[in-house]
Amino acid sequence: MRNFFLIFLSYVKRFFRDIKEVVLLLVIPIGLIVINSFFGDATLLEDYNIGASTNMPAFMLAFQFFNMGIMLYFLFNDFKGEMRWRLRAAPHSLLTFVLPAFVASWVFSLIIGVVIVLVSVIFLNAYLGNVLVLVVVLLIVSLMASFISMLIFLFAKNFKVANGLVYVISFGLMILSGFMFPLGNSDIAVFMNRFGTPLALGQRAIMYSGQINDLLGGGMEQSIINIGILAAITLVLGIVTIVAARRIKI
Amino acid sequence: MIATMKNIVKRYGDTLALDHLNLNVVEGEILGLLGSNGAGKTTAIRTLCGLIDADSGEATVLGHKQSVRNLEARRDIGLVTQEITVFKDLNATENLQYFGGLYGLRGAELAANVKEMLEFVGLTDRAKKRPGTFSGGMQRRLNIACALVHKPKLVIMDEPTVGIDPQSRNHILESVKDIAKNGTTVIYTTHYMEEVQAICDRISIMDSGRVIAEGSLEELVGRIQHEQKVFMTAIAPSDVLTTDIKAISGVKHVEAIGNQYIITSATGSGNVSRIMEIAGRHGGVSSFTEEKPNLEAVFLTLTGKKLRDDGEV
DSSP states (O other): OHHHHHHHHHHHHHHHTOHHHHHHHHHHHHHHHHHHTTOSOGGGSTTSOHHHHHHHHHHHHHHHHHTHHHHHHHHHHHHTSTHHHHHHTSSSOHHHHHHHHHHHHHHHHHHHHHHHHHHHHHHHOOOOOOHHHHHHHHHHHHHHHHHHHHHHHHHOSSHHHHHHHHHHHHHHHHHHHTSSSOOOSSHHHHHIIIIISHHHHHHHHHHHTSTTHHHHTOOHHHHHHHHHHHHHHHHHHHHHHHHHHHHSOO | OOEEEEEEEEEETTEEEEEEEEEEEOTTOEEEEEOOTTSSHHHHHHHHTTSSOOSEEEEEETTEEOOTTOOGGGTTEEEEOSSOOSOTTSOHHHHHHHHHHHTTOOHHHHHHHHHHHHHHTTOGGGTTSOGGGSOHHHHHHHHHHHHHTTOOSEEEEESTTTTOOHHHHHHHHHHHHHHHHTTOEEEEEESOHHHHHHHOSEEEEEETTEEEEEEOHHHHHHHHTTEEEEEEEESSOOHHHHHHHHTSTTEEEEEEETTEEEEEEETTOOHHHHHHHHHHHTTOEEEEEEEOOOHHHHHHHHHSSOSSTTOOO
């Protein structure tokens, strides 16, 4: 347990000391929320900024996937670069190092997500919905992103390829969720916008849990269903990650 | 013996990296592992550390049979990697705390060891700075400190002075001697002859995945010292001088180019004084040096190769 905390804390320190990356992971989503806060029909949501309220969950969740890049950078450096010999020379298995790294990455993503939420709520008058739903969705989606990071780490040849995959996945999810361009009104587009990706599921779960559900036709029941789907996807990803980690020699 | 390697074979695809390697390490010594690039030094020490498994053969360290699964066997080993492997995002103290913590150090003992290591490698005034702000030599010193912080019984240093300035190199070499004085066994791999000559008690020469010679510097030199060369600048060179020198018993060859003479004799022939006497009778000499084989010559004789990458067979 002591080794877990030693390694976990060192990773958290190292993640947050990558100042450039941390700033980008905060400034960009917050900037996008700020821009979107100027748009939207102000009469739709009493007392809150509709633009910030609908975009805050979207970008908070989207950037959980962009966060994967920072975890992958450290994983490749430590376990596929020369550092791996130094770490392997220590009297510990690889799991002793990888597990705290994984948890640290999850915690890091959570913290980034919480900061985005707080800035949006405090400065942009974004509506949170049900706080518990928001926290649970953030926990699940950040865990999902961490599992995907680990899978990319196991299968990608090098960091360049891995980082490329991060961008493909992150932008792909945003596009397919309709966060970047309107998807239109076709049945497929509506489905994708509401349920088609983890981002869409998460965003809707948060929005359905509060006042905004009156505009969207959802409700707490739908929130719970969305959370359940997210949890199931994450569980499957977790199992696949564990199986892959046992089979693939790093 | 603190460590042994018996008939170790390791292949990477079609490449035979270790070819029935046999190596013994005596407790308390500084063992130099000398070989050109590709000789198998790094593979040998990774096998000894249990970082990779050999295809066959047995490696033991401190009584433990080494393998990638035997984690306990690594507790008393410190590995100084060839590349600098410190965390650039953590400062010097944090790096030492991390690596010391991995080996079970805690609290006051960890703090004391960290402080001692910073002093040992001369980085006390850089304790709170990150390695990215260090010179190459300082980074190498921190690299060494991270391997020593837990006070291992066996330290393996894989070319620890590559690419650094002479001052830092000397500091590191002195540090290695200090480590050994405290009873720690050191395996020091390098392709710099002068380092091995400066600090090692015993030298193992590796080539093509096996140890081809081992012993002290004197023992290794003695193996090939069957000839002795004298370089002389004669004041009055002549054919008679050349003939008289050739007539000395034990002289194998005389090469005369202008007033420069290179005289090759059998070792132990005691010809140096005779050559001096004859040269004196023919007008004397302006310079006279005796060449003794060095480790470079040993290596060249045994392997047919020069030690550095810029040398050729």
